Amino acid sequence: MTADETRRFLDCLTYEDNTIKLYGKVYWCLGVTYDQNTEIYAMYVYEGDPVTYKSIRDLFAIESTSRDECMQCFIEDKFWDGKSFYEVASDIDWVDL
Numbered sequence: 001m002t003a004d005e006t007r008r009f010l011d012c013l014t015y016e017d018n019t020i021k022l023y024g025k026v027y028w029c030l031g032v033t034y035d036q037n038t039e040i041y042a043m044y045v046y047e048g049d050p051v052t053y054k055s056i057r058d059l060f061a062i063e064s065t066s067r068d069e070c071m072q073c074f075i076e077d078k079f080w081d082g083k084s085f086y087e088v089a090s091d092i093d094w095v096d097l
Contacts, residue, residue, distance in 0.1 A: 006089045013043070014071065019095040022080065022088055026050045026095070027059065032070045043070040045079070 001009060012018055013031040020027050026048040034041050045060035060079045062070050080088045 001089055001092045001094055005094060006086075006092075009092075009094055010071070010075070013074070014067065019048075021050070021093040021095055022091055024050060026053060028055075029074075032067050034067070040065060041067045041070050043074055045074075 009018060009020075013029060016031045018029045018031065020029060028046045028048055030044040030046070032041050032043045040063050042063045043061070044058070047056045047059050048054060049056055060074065060077060062073045064070050064073075075085045078084050078087075
């Protein structure tokens with residue numbers, strides 16, 4: 001992704017889900033959601049099969065009382081093969097399904 005696409009992608013994750021490809025793998029990034037009953041924000045990333053798009057494994061999950069904390073953890077946690085989001089951002093392809 002270009003720097004502009006990276007900013008747009010992160011903005012979109014604050015309110016919607018997105019699919020990306022990275023190093024030949026497919027990932028579903030479930031944007032930040034809010035549960036009014038528990039007052040908790042949540043965000044998840046799942047790896048999917050690149051052919052069938054079926055879920056293979058959970059990659060990232062966070063629940064917090066803060067939307068910003070969810071996004072910060074998504075950006076900083078090194079769950080992309082030991083790298084943070086910005087370390088792999090230039091290699092990500094944003095998939096429009």
